Amino acid sequence: xxxxxxxxxPPPPFQSGTGQYxxxxxxxxxxxxxxxxxxxxxxxxxxxxxxxxxxxxxxSAGDDPKKMEAAWQKIWQSxxxxxxxxxxxILAAIFGYLLFGDQTAILKPxxxxx
Numbered sequence: 001x002x003x004x005x006x007x008x009x010p011p012p013p014f015q016s017g018t019g020q021y022x023x024x025x026x027x028x029x030x031x032x033x034x035x036x037x038x039x040x041x042x043x044x045x046x047x048x049x050x051x052x053x054x055x056x057x058x059x060s061a062g063d064d065p066k067k068m069e070a071a072w073q074k075i076w077q078s079x080x081x082x083x084x085x086x087x088x089x090i091l092a093a094i095f096g097y098l099l100f101g102d103q104t105a106i107l108k109p110x111x112x113x114x
Contacts, residue, residue, distance in 0.1 A: 029109050043085050050078040 054074035061067035089107070096105035 033108065040085055043081065047078045047081045047085075050074055050081075054078065 054071045057074065058068060058071035061071055092106040093103040096107065097103045099105070
């Protein structure tokens with residue numbers, strides 16, 4: 001039987017099954033890793049903006065205790081959010097070390113080919 005379409009040979013970096021191209025990891029793992037990084041950066045920027053707005057609200061509150069309390073709540077919640085982001089990195093490093101022997105195993109997962 002004749003092969004009408006022909007065969008497709010993958011480029012050399014993909015022939016080994018490592019999932020890397022030019023030293024960069026590709027595929028779903030890299031995609032989800034980039035999404036998580038984006039969410040962490042967006043969370044940090046959001047907390048920074050909230051801190052600035054809360055500081056402005058605190059300075060413009062004058063003698064109104066309700067406005068001052070609302071500003072302190074916003075500052076506290078922003079700082080707590082930053083602590084959660086930092087804590088997620090610390091927990092990922094601890095669990096990665098305990099389960100896989102590498103602190104970056106969860107933060108930078110790798111798929112090894114056959």
